[in-house]
Amino acid sequence: MLTKRIIPCLDVKEGRTVKGVNFENIRDAGDPVELGSFYAQQGADELVFLDITATNEKRKTLRELVSRVARHINIPFTVGGGISSVEDVVALLQNGADKISVNTSAFKSPQLINELAKEFGSQCVVLAIDTRQEADGNWYVYLNGGRVKTEADCFRWAKEGVDRGAGEILLTSMNHDGTKKGFAVDITLQLASLSVPVIASGGGGTMEHFTDVFRQGKADAALAASIFHYKEIGIPALKQYLQQQGIVVRWESNENFIC
Numbered sequence: 001m002l003t004k005r006i007i008p009c010l011d012v013k014e015g016r017t018v019k020g021v022n023f024e025n026i027r028d029a030g031d032p033v034e035l036g037s038f039y040a041q042q043g044a045d046e047l048v049f050l051d052i053t054a055t056n057e058k059r060k061t062l063r064e065l066v067s068r069v070a071r072h073i074n075i076p077f078t079v080g081g082g083i084s085s086v087e088d089v090v091a092l093l094q095n096g097a098d099k100i101s102v103n104t105s106a107f108k109s110p111q112l113i114n115e116l117a118k119e120f121g122s123q124c125v126v127l128a129i130d131t132r133q134e135a136d137g138n139w140y141v142y143l144n145g146g147r148v149k150t151e152a153d154c155f156r157w158a159k160e161g162v163d164r165g166a167g168e169i170l171l172t173s174m175n176h177d178g179t180k181k182g183f184a185v186d187i188t189l190q191l192a193s194l195s196v197p198v199i200a201s202g203g204g205g206t207m208e209h210f211t212d213v214f215r216q217g218k219a220d221a222a223l224a225a226s227i228f229h230y231k232e233i234g235i236p237a238l239k240q241y242l243q244q245q246g247i248v249v250r251w252e253s254n255e256n257f258i259c
Contacts, residue, residue, distance in 0.1 A: 003248045004214050005045035005221035008228045012051050037072040042235040051081025063095045070096020086119050103128040104143040117165025127166035132174040139187050162194050173202040180205025188217035199223050207241045
């Protein structure tokens with residue numbers, strides 16, 4: 001049985017880790033290099049770095065900062081934000097990324113997914129989807145860091161992305177983001193029917209929420225930010241709890257890792 005993964009997320013703006021609620025009311029959460037190093041020592045399975053304003057500001061990802069974070073961790077490292085070409089991915093991989101995450105650029109030019117999968121392999125390509133459930137009950141895709149609504153259905157876009165070569169989906173519910181009221185189990189379960197791993201993001205606030213998204217949502221991984229940044233839940237304690245609930249995790253920490 002595959003182990004379930006716990007993934008802290010560094011949402012980065014102007015060189016600092018930040019966090020908000022429902023993609024708004026952003027506040028500072030610390031230095032990304034220090035946080036990344038801490039999470040690697042705590043036993044995080046992977047680390048995600050999202051340059052959350054790169055696309056909206058029409059610029060490339062903060063490569064130098066990516067390189068600094070990468071030098072201080074020993075776990076798989078996914079980087080997203082402002083990626084729109086093979087050349088962008090080459091630069092990030094050269095600066096320490098293991099996988100890349102594409103969102104707005106892939107939606108606007110879906111062929112980009114095919115190109116990246118062909119060049120680097122599907123295991124390198126994570127399709128990030130920001131989605132919101134509207135009053136009609138449907139989940140719609142949002143772009144540009146949640147600023148632009150589309151009429152695209154979340155599941156259909158996820159399926160197209162997988163068909164084009166995406167090897168993993170990072171699913172963020174804007175309704176749940178930062179609320180700490182639980183993950184979007186229903187839409188996570190729907191996407192889990194696809195042939196690639198799904199990372200659930202948005203809403204993790206208690207240890208029970210992680211149990212729910214793994215058991216009921218069939219997620220392969222759960223991503224969270226503020227509860228880890230502000231030390232409301234520790235990764236070792238969370239993994240021990242999950243193991244006690246019968247959920248298979250790799251829960252030993254990397255305390256002997258020296259940066």
